[in-house]
Amino acid sequence: MAQTLYDKLWNSHVVHQDEDGTCLLYIDRHLVHEVTSPQAFEGLRLAGRTAWRSKSVIATADHNTPTDNWDQDIQDPIAKQQVDTLDANLKNFDALDFYPFKHEKQGIIHVIAPENGATLPGMTVVCGDSHTSTHGAFGALAHGIGTSEVEHVLATQTLVAKKAKSMLIKVEGQLGKGVGAKDVALAIIGKIGTAGGTGYTIEFAGSAIRGLSMEGRMTLCNMAIEGGARAGIIAVDDTTIDYLRGRTHAPKGENWDKAVAYWKTLHSDADATFDTIVEIKAETIDPQVTWGTSPEQVLAVGGKVPNPANEADPVKRGSIERALQYMGLNADMPITDIRIDKVFIGSCTNSRIEDLREAAGIVKGKKKAASVKQVLIVPGSGLVKRQAEEEGLDKVFIEAGFEWREPGCSMCLAMNNDRLAPGERCASTSNRNFEGRQGAGSRTHLVSPAMAAAAAIAGHFVDVRDIL
Amino acid sequence: MKKFDLLDGLVCPLDRANVDTDAIIPKQFLKSINRSGFGPNLFDEWRYTDHGEPGMDCSLRPKNPDFVLNQPRFQGAQILLARDNFGCGSSREHAPWAIEDYGFRAIIAPSFADIFFNNCFKNGVLPIVLPEETVDSLFKECAAQEGYRLTIDLAAQTVTTPDGDAFPFEITAHRKHCLLNGLDDIGLTLRHAEKIKAFEEKRKAEQPWLF
Structure with a gap:
């Protein structure tokens, strides 16, 4: 049967399904920052549990950190306590990567995971942050979760979830000069409303989307949540693969070839059906x-x-x-x-x-x-x-x-x-x-x-x- | 997690659409590393006329008398009546933590944002979706009758008005089971630990680059 990209991503991660459709979804990548994780780590400790697979974690401090006078450290004592708590929780944790405050690769979690090749097509990606939808740009199923779920993923490497409905947003044509991914995102939200995507996973497709760089695609998927959708996804193509080649955590050698062969299947089948379809002409989008x-x-x-x-x-x-x-x-x-x-x-x-x-x-x-x-x-x-x-x-x-x-x-x-x-x-x-x-x-x-x-x-x- | 079975509670109406989690609990309170104590800062910017910061004694702060939570008739409310797309925006679980810490156990609205909706169930707070016209009529009844209460029966999946009108609502069997019994997900999930391990081993063999 013809499948959407969302079907493929979902089906390949279901560990268990209850009679009412509630699933346990396996999580490949867990992104962690200082604001939504301290209570999760504490919950784990109080219950005497350990992390299921700490190597799935990429962590950084980004929300609370100052952007100037780094030589003076963090002046706000409550912010500092939260950043220090992250440091303490990640110490001896054995995460795949941890970029603490002032590290040369520190930054916004949704910027650093992709640029280090830690977001890969076909993955499930979660983070205690609604803008996790960003990573859908890579043909990954990515969405924000709450702190209880952060603890759940740390403890079990899975998420309790029910499949969403599917929406296809097709933007065909050529974007005008001076019009970019941000304008596309805002125009879409203007059209469907901030609750338009509630209960859906949105796939963005069409020639204008394929014409976007990975940066542009991340901007667009990032704002899927502002349209109400927890996740926004875009099919894998040469742009995706070219971006990933050679990045730190991207597969190498024989694994690269195997991965690319699989990644190329990560698109909706031609005759796949969606619950809702929205079509927009690229030429009609102004700044x-x-x-x-x-x-x-x-x-x-x-x-x-x-x-x-x-x-x-x-x-x-x-x-x-x-x-x-x-x-x-x-x-x-x-x-x-x-x-x-x-x-x-x-x-x-x-x-x-x-x-x-x-x-x-x-x-x-x-x-x-x-x-x-x-x-x-x-x-x-x-x-x-x-x-x-x-x-x-x-x-x-x-x-x-x-x-x-x-x-x-x-x-x-x-x-x-x-x-x-x-x-x-x-x-x-x-x-x-x-x-x-x-x-x-x-x-x-x-x-x-x-x-x-x-x-x-x-x-x-x-x-x-x-x-x- | 607190159990939720039957609730007969005073209703507080919040007549605004698209109430976002930044409004429910502003960012400065997210610096806390605890799960509790957010109640006094629920709707902080609407509730007080000064600027709130963590550590302030909220009982001494100037209150906005026009905001519903400050009106005498809604003191002690356990049910929040809201409009469309309640809880949109940030995934911060501090929002349901603040709602629960304040004393609300249920929220009724025509629609909720997905992440917030999900987060509520993890904290013993029951979000109930009712049709827009039903919610409209509840707002009208609530405005007309001081001390307006609703009865929520989770087992029967109904919201009942003082006049005896009962409105059914949907909930997944899994969530209902967890709420009725006060169960956290992690313990339930770990019953499937062997299945998770088997899935993981297979995945590792097929896509080694993910590990």
Whole structure:
């Protein structure tokens, strides 16, 4: 019978199935960070259990770590305790890799696992972090889990799960100049809504998706969760295989050939059926900007902020009114009239080398607008930082008046000191524009790296296509 | 994990769609390495008018009188009535920990985000999906009647109003069994340890590069 990619990934990991369809799913890769793991390790210890397969674990500290003044260590004592707890839990644990704070390969967990070849096609990948969907870009079944499940995976190497429904999102055609994976992700969420993918695993397909680099595919799968889907996946092709060749944990020699032969089967069969199909023409996607406090509250850069008076549904109207009030915006104002205070380029969505190249391409030879108080460039990992410096991107940013920081999650969720003051407005390449996400009272507009860079120069949103 | 069988509880309505886990428990409280103590910071930014940080004595903080959790009639509520897509966003289990620590044992909404929904079951909190029009009518009844209570019978899979209207809800047999008996998954899963080992050995032989 014809199978979807999701069917293939799911079926190849079922250890046991109950009568009600609840399965035990074998987990190949377990990614661990400091925020969602301490209670899991403690639970394991209290129950007198040990890890089933510690070599499945890749760990790093990313959420709490500062992105400047590394010589001063972590100043926040509670954050430091959490990072120290991770260090203690990983000491003598025998993980496949552990990159503690300040390690040359430390960075955001969803950046470092792929760049070290620790995310491979056909794997199941979990992490106590909703953006684990990122790894679906490799034809892996990857999704976020809670801390109890982190403990469960540590103890049993399996997850109790029920199969989701399948959704195919097909983007056919050629993306326009200045339009990238982030715009595709936001446009999709604008179309299906933040709950559109709830209960589904989304497969992204179509010629526009095949045309994306691995970095772009990671950006897209990363945001599957903002569309409600725990997992987003993309079929394996030559782009996937070329990316993995030679990476630290990628198979070598004879195993490489065997692996590639298997990986090439990781696509949906031509006549496979899906529960839901969504089709989008690539040519219709413009650069996107969110205006509200949910990723679905998004518009093309040429649009105008919505007017709640035009919304018939009372719950939706209330959401628009609340969002406008929180965001300090007026109904019907053009997106390009929105002036910004700060810019953040980073996060597990957009902090890879290609994202930094995209931003630097816009910025080169220009200066940040005087009205923009701060522009943070936070590379996703130590390796991304080093690569960017070898290419001279750091100098482009510094000459423009931007700040070149150390890797980490930073202002995406503002657990460290990188945050907005109440009422401050930010053009951000991160993934969530929720109330308070970038600091209490913060106002976030989600955009692509190119759009964020262009806004930093202009002081307000501009259509990046006008300056390319 | 606490057992859940029958609950007759006061209902607190939270009339907003897309309530995300950042709103349920803001990030600064995620620095804790414990599982408990999050209740006073549940909905922190909506509940207090000052900025909350870990370690503050919440009983001394200025409260937002307009927020439902602060209204006298909803004190002691054990059932949270919510709107669509409740618990979206981050996978932080601190969200159900805060909800449980505050005293809620059940949440009723037209839909939940997947990860949050799943996390609730691990903590003895029962998330119940009811049709949108039913939830709408519960919101109306709750607004109209002070001291509005609902009875949740997990064994029978029903939510019953004071007027005796009973609404059925779905739950998988596995989750129901765990909640009714207060069972954690790990012990149950380890009964299949031999099967897991056999699966792993086969996988190792077929795809050695994964190990």
